[in-house]
Every structure is written in structure tokens, then in C-alpha cells.
Amino acid sequence: MAERAFVRTEILPEESPPISEVGIWGWMRVHLFSGPVNGTLTVVTALALGVGAVFLASWILVPTWQADSLSACREILREIRPGHASGACWGVIRDRGIQLLFGFYPPELYWRPILALGLLALALAPVLFWEYMPSRLLWGSALYPFVMPWLLWGGSTWLPLGALAGFVIGASAYRVVSRASGSLFGLIAGALAALLWWGLLMTPVAAALAGLADIGLEPVRSRNFGGFMLSLTIGVVAIGFSLPVGIVLALGRQSDLILVKSLCIGFIEFIRGVPLITLLFVASTLLNIFMPPGTDFDIILRVMIMATLFASAYMAEVMRGGLAALPRGQYEGAASLGLDYWQAQRLVIMPQALKISIPGIVNRFIALFKDTTLVSIIGLLDPLGLTVSIRANQEWNGIVWELYGFIALLFFTVCFGMSKYSMYLERKLRTDHQ
Amino acid sequence: MKWTMALAAGLAVTATSGIAGKLDEVRERGELKCGVSTGVVGFSAPDANGVWQGFDVGMCRAVAAATLGDPMAVEFVPVTSKTRFTALESGEIDMLSRTTTWTYSRDSDLNVEFVGVNFYDGQGFIVKKALGVGSALELDGATICIKTGTTSELNLSDYFRSNGMSYDPVPVETDSEAHQQFLANACDSFSTDGSKLAAFRATTETPSDYILLPEVISKEPLGPAVLHGDQHWGDIVRWTFNALVAAEELGITADNVAEMAQGSDNPEVRRLLGTEGNLGEMNDLSATWAVDAISAGGNYGELFANTIGENSQIGIERNLNAQWKDGGLQYAPPFR
The missing domain is CATH 1.10.3720.10 (MetI-like)
Structure with missing residues (x-):
């Protein structure tokens, strides 16, 4: 009797891959538990991270926002955690957070630095995202260096306008002279005209204009x-x-x-x-x-x-x-x-x-x-100088981590933003073949 | 646009002052520029509204009141221990009121003139009660947190050597670092100025767990200073301070100064408060200069009690800073 080998006549339907190879399990097997050593390391690291996160959360998540001194914070913490009274004292941020942001700038004028910051974003937009914006807007950005100091320090409106006029005068001098006798002489003439204006004429003219129409913002001193x-x-x-x-x-x-x-x-x-x-x-x-x-x-x-x-x-x-x-x-x-x-x-x-x-x-x-x-x-x-001043008040003497944490967060936000933008820019400008 | 103005002023060489005295300069400006520390508990710190408070700050306000009639007419210039003397020398500040120790070399070698001692401080030790030590002489072999590059470091080494003891230094950079190290048991003791130790002890969770050892191993006479060379201005600051000390001795306080100025039987009170004689005029000041200075923050004792003494959390005892009649060293020369 001839044995007949089994011959499949139809193709088997596709099976889904074994559960240990795909999805979350597969990913974990490959990346976290690829061997006994790596598996152990994963478990140990996860435990350490977990303990750290729990510790950090128990330090951060405490109801001390309303406290008005370090001792008040300690009272609150002692009440909710008898025995081990450790936890952040966020009252200091409620009390001094504004000061950490603005220093001694007069509170009724806070809108000025905020507006300056908002305008900075507007002025940067045509520079940072130039391909989505008409290039004409760049002229608006060029005005920002004159607007910002005026907003922050205040004073007469005529001074920033006078400083701006210096550039206009310099540029016109450059145009006229360079057409007549070459760009080098034009450059020199433009620079001389602008310097002459800034050095000698601007202050009296601005003062005279201020005498005619005294418009300006309330001055704020650098010390503030x-x-x-x-x-x-x-x-x-x-x-x-x-x-x-x-x-x-x-x-x-x-x-x-x-x-x-x-x-x-x-x-x-x-x-x-x-x-x-x-x-x-x-x-x-x-x-x-x-x-x-x-x-x-x-x-x-x-x-x-x-x-x-x-x-x-x-x-x-x-x-x-x-x-x-x-x-x-x-x-x-x-x-x-x-x-x-x-x-x-x-x-x-x-x-x-x-x-x-x-x-x-x-x-x-x-x-x-x-x-x-x-x-x-x-x-x-x-901000760092202010931490010393804040600690030198009797209410907050002894506070360290909360202040530094808050400042670190502020700096991180700005620096991380810059870093992310630079990566975006690199990707966008990549012209070589990948 | 203040900075273009500042730039223009900076570039244009305008040698105006130099001949006129500091007093005229301050009067013309309408404001006293006073150099204070960026923050020392009880001595100077801005509060939540940005208003400066403290013992050293009170001294600035008294001088502003005496010269300008307004205790709030002060621009506080925060200076660090590294910039304080150059700030005085360059004229950035009119007077320095910043827990500065009066020493021979600072008075002679630097262009600085100390006008008095408003706080007699001295280096001490803080230990945990649990350590069971009652005297600095029992600290042989202890680890001690000490700020590097300070006179405290040198004093500490002198003290241990002269007593034939040894110690293990834990160098730290700032006060707050020292506090953290000490609380974390990295050192048995922390040694610095007694006023700072008292302030630190008051902020710990349970102050009664810590004790200040009785030994004081150095002399730290702290006082306000002015630039050397303008004796007239120096006199004004010196006698404003003396007026505060004398006021305490004579029983003049911020509350009763107006009443005492109306009429008092004590001839020295009458002279001091300008009811009699012309003491103010001798220094180009108004007749009520002392009244203004005392109203600013009270007499010496009141200022002390409200900022670093019994009415504050720090609670430093008067000890050496008591009036001479009470066994202390504060002694104002006669107002005559």
C-alpha cells in the first residue's frame, strides 16, 4: 500500500503573529525583558523610579498654598501628617511668586512688561516663521528694539522716536552719498550723520518736542x-x-x-x-x-x-x-x-x-x-538674588527647595522652548538627501 | 527711554560735583543712596511689597530723616560683600549699612570711615542638644561647618589651636548651605556670627533642640561706614546714630518724641530735640533733625527690639548692645 504524502491543496490563511511578539507584550519583551540581566535591571529601575515619584508627589501635593509663613506651613503639615512633617511650603510662592517674576516693578504698571513680552512674541513671529508670514512684517519687528525699552523704562515718547530717526537719517545719508561717490563713502557719511544726530541734536530736539506735546509713560527706575x-x-x-x-x-x-x-x-x-x-x-x-x-x-x-x-x-x-x-x-x-x-x-x-x-x-x-x-x-x-532676600524675611527664613524649584521651572520653560525651536528649524532647513 | 539718557549722561563728561559735599549732593538728589545687604535676616530684606525692612535699613532711614526730613527718601542699593567697598568709593552709595565689621585694615587701608558700632557681634557655635555638649571647650575632635574664605574660618582655627584641640572642618559656601549641612547631621556644629546663629535657630522646626554655646571667640563690631574724606558727612551719620542711642538713654521714643519736643525739663533733651540751642545748625541740618531721625524707626532700643530683638522672631538678647547704664557698651557722647 503506497503511502501517500499529505499535500495541502489550499494556502493557509494568515495567522496573526504570536502574542509574545507584537503589541505591548512584544515591545516589552524586546525592549525591557530581553534577558535575565536586562529584566532585573528593568524591575529595579522601575521600583526606584516609582519610589522616587511617590516621594516627590507626597512632597509636592500638600495643601500649604494659603500658609503665610514657614511655621504656618509646618503647622499644616503636622496636622495632616503626624510624625513625619515633610512637605513643600507653597505659601512662599503665593506670597512672593509675583516678586520673583517682576521684582519691585510697580504693580499697577505690570501691564507694561507683559505687553513688552507679548510684542516680543509678535516681533519674533515674522523672524522665526518667515515662510508663513509676509516679509513686509519684518519692518514691524525692526521697531521692537525701540518700543521695548520705552515700555519697560517709560519716559518721554520722543526719545525712542529720536533714536529711530537717527537710523532714518543715517540711511538717507548713505543713499545720497553712495549714489554720488561709492558705497564706502556712503557708509562713512551715513554713520557720521547718524552719530551727529544722536550725539548733538537728538536730546535738544526731543526736549523741544516734549515741551510742545509732553506725551510719555511714567518712568520706572532700573533699581526696581x-x-x-x-x-x-x-x-x-x-x-x-x-x-x-x-x-x-x-x-x-x-x-x-x-x-x-x-x-x-x-x-x-x-x-x-x-x-x-x-x-x-x-x-x-x-x-x-x-x-x-x-x-x-x-x-x-x-x-x-x-x-x-x-x-x-x-x-x-x-x-x-x-x-x-x-x-x-x-x-x-x-x-x-x-x-x-x-x-x-x-x-x-x-x-x-x-x-x-x-x-x-x-x-x-x-x-x-x-x-x-x-x-x-x-x-x-x-530670581536667584531674590531667593536670598526672601529667605532673609522672618516668615520665610529656611525655605530652599520651593524657591529654587520655581525658578528652575521658569528657566526650563524658556530654554526648552529655544531648544525645541532650533530642532524644528534644523529639520525645516535640511536640504541634503536622506 | 531712560537708558539712552543714562548712556548720554555716561558718555558726556560732566564733572559737576567733587567740590560740593555729600550733604549737598544728597539734598540735590532728594534721596539717600544707602548700601545694604541683599538679605540678612533681621538686618535688611525687602518685604512682599518691596519695602526694605531691618536693623541696618532702620539706620539708613534715620539718616534720610535727619538730612531730608523723610525716612522713605532712600534708594536702597543691594551690595554684596565683594562689591560693598568699591560701591562706596565710586560714589554709587552715600553710606554703607551692611553688617560690616570694623577692623584696623579696613579703616586704614581702604578708603572707608566707620562712624560707630551699632551692633557688637561675635563668633559663636550652635550644636544639637542631643550632642550633650555645654561648652565649646568640649568640641575636641568635632566636625564643624564653616564658611570658606571668611574671618570666621581663621578665628575658628586660632581658637582651636590656642586651646590645644583639633577639629574636622566641613567647608561650605553660603549660610543656607551650612544650615542644610548642619540639619542633615553632616557636621556636629556650625560656627559663624552669633546674630546669624540666633536667626538660624529661630527658623528651625524645633528651636529648643539646638543650643548656642556660651563661648564667643571673636569680636565683630558691626557699624555703618562712609567714604573717607568728607568729614562733614561722616559727622552727620555718626551723630544721627548717637542721637538714636542717646534717645534711648533719655527715654525718648517714637511715640513721645513729638511731646518731648514741645517741652521738657531736661536740658539735654531740649538741646537734642532742637527746642534749645543750635545743634542742628552746626551740621547744616534743620533744628528738628533728631526728632525726624527718632520718629523714623524709634530710638536705638526700639529699632533693636522690633527688628532683631525681643519683638522679633529672632529674639537676640541685648548683652553687649545694652546701654552703658545697663552694663552694655552703647554709650553716646554728650549732646552739648
Whole structure:
């Protein structure tokens, strides 16, 4: 009897893969329990994380928001947790949170820094998301540097308008003269005209206009600036100015003109060779000794200038990296198209160099923003400086973690936002083939 | 747009003052610039509304009241221990009132003039009661938290060496770090100025668990200072402080100063409060300068009690800071 082998005549229907290979179980088997060692590690880590999370939650989730002193917090905690009275004291944030945000800025004028921040977002939008916005809006953004100080410090409306007029005068002088006798003379004439206006004419003209129509905001003194607002102000100004100054320095460093080149190298290397703290001390103490007695050179302005100089030197080096990464052919290609220096920079070199430098630039921005907390060492009351002042009150003496946690959250929000935007930008600008 | 103005002012070389005295400068400005610490419990700190409070702050307000007639006409400039003397020297502040120890080298070598001692402090030790120690001489072999780079560090080493004892230092950077370390049992004792130890003890969860050892191992006379060279301004600050001390001795308080100024039988009270003689005029001040200064925050004793003494949470005893009649060192020269 011939044995007949079994021959299947129809194709079996597709089976779903075994449960141990797909879905949550499969994922866990592959990623968490792929062997005895990894399995043990997973369990141990999960336990540690769980214990940590429970501990943290029991510290954070306590009803101490209404407490008006550390001892009141301890009363509340003792009531709900007899025996071990550990927990956060959030009353300090209720009592002093606003102060950590605004410093001693007059409460009835809080709308001004808030409006300045809102306008900053509006002004940044055409820059950050340029492909969705008409480029005409960039002119609006250019006005922001004049609006922000006016909103924050107040004073006569004519001063920011006068400062703006200086740029208009300079630009018109450049146009007229460069048409007549070349762009170099135009540049010089424009700069001279603007400086003449700012140095000699602006103040009397602004005063005269103020005499005619005295419109302005109530002035707020720098001494009242503090908290996170101070950090943001210094950070935004230094970031905003350091990028253009850094680009100019980086280009100057590559220049063929020996004077420009050595000036730029000297500046960059000097600033990079000195710690920021030293520059801040120079700003806070040394500058005042050189000034004639009685002059009041605003402390925050001094700090902003120093922070900007410091950041510019680093920015110049970041940009130099981007410029160095461009092949020589790009420069030659631009030249062969008949573009002059500035056209070549604007249309060919900078777009590529900036794209390469994005991670480095944003890195510097984030570092700079966090560096602003160093101003507490020269007695400015930024959030870190304010923690000392708050602890020096009898009600809150002894509070540490709640204050630092709150400040960390503020800084994290801003820095994480910057970091996320830079990643978005890198993805968007990626033109190579993947 | 204040900063362009500030820039213009900074760039334009305007050598105006220098000849006129500090008093005229302050009067012209309408405000006293007073350097205070960024925050020392009881001595100076801004409250929730941004108004500065404390013992050192009270001194600034008294001087502002004496010179300008308004105790609130003060711009408080927070200075750190690193920037305080340069701030004084550069004219950024008119006077320094910031728990600063009067020492020989600071008075002679730096361009600073101390006008008096408003708080006699001294370095001490805090320990946990459970340690069972009653005297600093029993601390042989102990671990001690100490701030690096301070005079306290040097005093501590001197004290242990001269008593033939050894200790194990735990270096810390700030007061709050020292508190955390001490509470976490990283050190048996923490050593710094007695006023700070008292303030720290008051903030612990159960103050009775901690004791301050009786030994005081250093002299820390704290006082306000002005820039060397303007003796007239120095006189004003010195005698404003003396007026507060004398007021306590003579029984003049913030509450009864107006009444006493109306009429008192005591000739020294009459001279001090300007009812008789011309003491204010001698210093280019108004006749009621002392009345204004005392109304600002009370006499020395009231200011002490309300900020760091019995009426505050810190509760520092008067001890050396009591009036000379009560066995302390506060002694105002006669107003004559």
C-alpha cells in the first residue's frame, strides 16, 4: 500500500503573529525583558523610579498654598501628617511668586512688561516663521528694539522716536552719498550723520518736542527691575544684539583689511579670555570709578552692554565655524555671478553658514540666558538674588527647595522652548538627501 | 527711554560735583543712596511689597530723616560683600549699612570711615542638644561647618589651636548651605556670627533642640561706614546714630518724641530735640533733625527690639548692645 504524502491543496490563511511578539507584550519583551540581566535591571529601575515619584508627589501635593509663613506651613503639615512633617511650603510662592517674576516693578504698571513680552512674541513671529508670514512684517519687528525699552523704562515718547530717526537719517545719508561717490563713502557719511544726530541734536530736539506735546509713560527706575523680568530683559537684549554683532565680527575676522582683521581678532580673543564674572565686576565697580563722580550710568545698562559684548565674541566664533565649513567654491561661485561682497554674503554665504551654525547659535543663546543669573553676584536682584532676600524675611527664613524649584521651572520653560525651536528649524532647513 | 539718557549722561563728561559735599549732593538728589545687604535676616530684606525692612535699613532711614526730613527718601542699593567697598568709593552709595565689621585694615587701608558700632557681634557655635555638649571647650575632635574664605574660618582655627584641640572642618559656601549641612547631621556644629546663629535657630522646626554655646571667640563690631574724606558727612551719620542711642538713654521714643519736643525739663533733651540751642545748625541740618531721625524707626532700643530683638522672631538678647547704664557698651557722647 503506497503511502501517500499529505499535500495541502489550499494556502493557509494568515495567522496573526504570536502574542509574545507584537503589541505591548512584544515591545516589552524586546525592549525591557530581553534577558535575565536586562529584566532585573528593568524591575529595579522601575521600583526606584516609582519610589522616587511617590516621594516627590507626597512632597509636592500638600495643601500649604494659603500658609503665610514657614511655621504656618509646618503647622499644616503636622496636622495632616503626624510624625513625619515633610512637605513643600507653597505659601512662599503665593506670597512672593509675583516678586520673583517682576521684582519691585510697580504693580499697577505690570501691564507694561507683559505687553513688552507679548510684542516680543509678535516681533519674533515674522523672524522665526518667515515662510508663513509676509516679509513686509519684518519692518514691524525692526521697531521692537525701540518700543521695548520705552515700555519697560517709560519716559518721554520722543526719545525712542529720536533714536529711530537717527537710523532714518543715517540711511538717507548713505543713499545720497553712495549714489554720488561709492558705497564706502556712503557708509562713512551715513554713520557720521547718524552719530551727529544722536550725539548733538537728538536730546535738544526731543526736549523741544516734549515741551510742545509732553506725551510719555511714567518712568520706572532700573533699581526696581528684578526677578525673572530682569533675566528676560538682559537675556533678550544680549541675544538680540549678539547675533548681528557676532556676524560682523566673524566677517571682520576673515577680512583682508589688516586693521579690521586685527581689531576683530583682538576683541574676540580678549573677551573670550576673560570670565563673564570679571566683566560684570568691571561693569558694576570699575566703570564707576573711571566715571566722573555724580554721573549715574545705569547699572542694568552697563550689565547689558557687558553681556552683549561677551555673547558677541562667542557668537563670532560660532559663526566662524559655519563660514569655515563652506567650500571655497561657494565664494567663487558667488563672485563669478558678479555679486559684490555684501550681495554675496546676503544671498549665498550667510544663508548656508547660518544654517550650519544653528545648533551652536542656539546653544550659545541658552547658555547666555542662564548666565544672566550671575548678576546676583553684583547685587542685582534677579530670581536667584531674590531667593536670598526672601529667605532673609522672618516668615520665610529656611525655605530652599520651593524657591529654587520655581525658578528652575521658569528657566526650563524658556530654554526648552529655544531648544525645541532650533530642532524644528534644523529639520525645516535640511536640504541634503536622506 | 531712560537708558539712552543714562548712556548720554555716561558718555558726556560732566564733572559737576567733587567740590560740593555729600550733604549737598544728597539734598540735590532728594534721596539717600544707602548700601545694604541683599538679605540678612533681621538686618535688611525687602518685604512682599518691596519695602526694605531691618536693623541696618532702620539706620539708613534715620539718616534720610535727619538730612531730608523723610525716612522713605532712600534708594536702597543691594551690595554684596565683594562689591560693598568699591560701591562706596565710586560714589554709587552715600553710606554703607551692611553688617560690616570694623577692623584696623579696613579703616586704614581702604578708603572707608566707620562712624560707630551699632551692633557688637561675635563668633559663636550652635550644636544639637542631643550632642550633650555645654561648652565649646568640649568640641575636641568635632566636625564643624564653616564658611570658606571668611574671618570666621581663621578665628575658628586660632581658637582651636590656642586651646590645644583639633577639629574636622566641613567647608561650605553660603549660610543656607551650612544650615542644610548642619540639619542633615553632616557636621556636629556650625560656627559663624552669633546674630546669624540666633536667626538660624529661630527658623528651625524645633528651636529648643539646638543650643548656642556660651563661648564667643571673636569680636565683630558691626557699624555703618562712609567714604573717607568728607568729614562733614561722616559727622552727620555718626551723630544721627548717637542721637538714636542717646534717645534711648533719655527715654525718648517714637511715640513721645513729638511731646518731648514741645517741652521738657531736661536740658539735654531740649538741646537734642532742637527746642534749645543750635545743634542742628552746626551740621547744616534743620533744628528738628533728631526728632525726624527718632520718629523714623524709634530710638536705638526700639529699632533693636522690633527688628532683631525681643519683638522679633529672632529674639537676640541685648548683652553687649545694652546701654552703658545697663552694663552694655552703647554709650553716646554728650549732646552739648
